[in-house]
Amino acid sequence: MIDTKTRILDAAERLFAEHGFDATSLRAITKEAKVNLASVNYHFQSKDALIEALFVRRISPLNDERIRMLNEVERRAAGAAAPIEELVDAFVRPVLPGGAPGHHSIGILLGRMYAAPGGLLARVIAPQMDAIRERFGRAFRRSLPGLEAEEIFWRIHFTIGALAHTLASRGLLEFISRGMCSAADADQARTQLIRFVTGGLRAPSLVEKP
Amino acid sequence: MIDTKTRILDAAERLFAEHGFDATSLRAITKEAKVNLASVNYHFQSKDALIEALFVRRISPLNDERIRMLNEVERRAAGAAAPIEELVDAFVRPVLPGGAPGHHSIGILLGRMYAAPGGLLARVIAPQMDAIRERFGRAFRRSLPGLEAEEIFWRIHFTIGALAHTLASRGLLEFISRGMCSAADADQARTQLIRFVTGGLRAPSLVEKP
DNA sequence: GTATCAATCATACGTTCGTCTTAATCATAC
DNA sequence: GTATGATTAAGACGAACGTATGATTGATAC
Structure with missing residues (x-):
């Protein structure tokens, strides 16, 4: 039991x-x-504390897996700039269904939490995400030398948006069931997501270079 | 009064x-x-009906503005394929602060609604969005002839995600205030968003072309 | 056996919520 | 003026919620 x-x-x-x-x-x-x-x-102690404990239990292993995959990608790159696709994959895969051990519905909850008001995100999730954001930000800056740090920040933000929306979207499955999308499996969603986000990250900088 | x-x-x-x-x-x-x-x-009649009325009041003008801008973009293209940036602009600008007449907080509510469970999205918002999705899908297919319809569908989905996240994210303003991002104005956010999404939409197809 | 302490249980408390009821008010038409 | 229909006002209702209480169980140590 x-x-x-x-x-x-x-x-x-x-x-x-x-x-x-x-x-x-x-x-x-x-x-x-x-x-x-x-x-x-x-x-x-309370419902709020339960919710908090719920995230605490999952977020650390999840982000550990992200870091682990990122390290692996950088190891394979052997000092050179790592391919964007692989960086994105390390960022999104652990949070998608089947992407991390013990993974259940935390991705949906994370996606929802990003859109919810209130202090839980700021108190529990954001501090953990700051480290991830910093670590991946460094990797992206390395592989996208044409972009300024601020642009990287924005694009990671949009990446999280596309990811969170994919996780949280109830409508998606409905669209799929209505035949507007043939492949419902997570592999398809992840592949499409990575392709899109990689294209977005690779877009030319808005800042004029001298 | x-x-x-x-x-x-x-x-x-x-x-x-x-x-x-x-x-x-x-x-x-x-x-x-x-x-x-x-x-x-x-x-x-009820709180639920109030919420529904709240969306009904704003969504139609909002989507009308989207269609109006899209028509204008296509008119300027004069029969040729319209630039992706302008299509994206027509899609995102009306929902961003200052983008549409009478615009208040509906963008935040929409962004939040996309992540929320329950039938309101499916009943009120999704039907209205289907028309928009269809109309913009056609425009994107025209300007992105290398992509299959299904890929367009996914990429519009991710676009909505990046947009909704930008609208709903409370954390964003906090990051900005912590100096991680210098420009808080909506123009900057929109420009960055359009650049990112355009890059994502332009990414090469996943489908092998014969 | 019995003391001890953590865990579980049934149940009650006080609050807050959406909704409903009934009466009062207001504008308009005759 | 008065009747009429639409709107506003004050208050109560029952339900559902998070939380707290005190009794009870179960295992472990001596």
Whole structure:
């Protein structure tokens, strides 16, 4: 029998991803997890703290995997500038379904969190993302010497947008089911995403070079 | 004195954009609008219907402006394929701050809605977006003859993602204020966005051409 | 066996929410 | 003036929520 704390986290992750944070009550979570209602306030202190714990559990391994893949890409490049496609792949793959070990619905939740108001993103996610952003920013600057740091910043921002939208979009699957898109598998989505983002990153700089 | 219905819509739009739909109560809205609580259920029927009315009021003019700009772009192209930058501009400008007449916070709400669960997007926004997607899809196919229809579909999807993320991201302004990005004005964001998206759209096709 | 402490359980509390009801107000037409 | 229909006002209702309480169980150590 899995321990109560994990059962709560798993159920919460699943239900939050499906219905959103506000629309999911602790009663629904404890029912899904087959635990007592009070367990949530015993193991965590509040609903907010539960949500926070939920991200804490996933984000670190996720970003570790990103860094691991990035290091691997740079190792293969052997000192030269790494190919943009591979940098992007290291950035997006771990967060896409099937991309990281123990991966469940955290990608959807992350995508949703980026659009949500409130302090959780600023308190929990943003600090973790700053390190990733910094590390990948350096790699991109290396492989895109024609761009200024500020432009890199913007383009990473747009990359996150395209990624988060792909993760969060409920509409996508509907479009797919309506025949507007034939391949529903994650590989197809990732390949298309990488191609698009790589093109965006490679776009010429807006800054006039002397 | 502006009429009650409009006052409610304006206040709701403002508060929803700032705090989200669930975190904003009808009492907060009616207080902000300086109207009676029951007015909401009188003029609209429910909170959900209010949210729906809120989008209905803005989306049509917004998409009309998109179509108007697109037609203008195609008119200038005089039969030839229109430049991608201008197509993208017609797509993103109306939804960005200062881009359309009567524009307030609807962009933030749209950006947030794309990441939110529930049927409102599918019921209200998606049907309106289908027409836009179709119209712009045709224009993009014309200007990007090397791409298959499915690839165009994906790339419009990613474009919406980058756009929605830019609209919804609270974090962005924080990064800006922390000096990681110097220009906070909408012009800078739009220019960077268009450059990135154009590059993504122009990326070579994934499909092998015979 | 019994003391101890963490975990689980049923249940209650206080709050807040969306909605509804009923009465009061206002403008307009006759 | 008065009737009429639309709007606004004040307040109450029931439901659902997050949280807290106190009892109960279960395992471990002595």
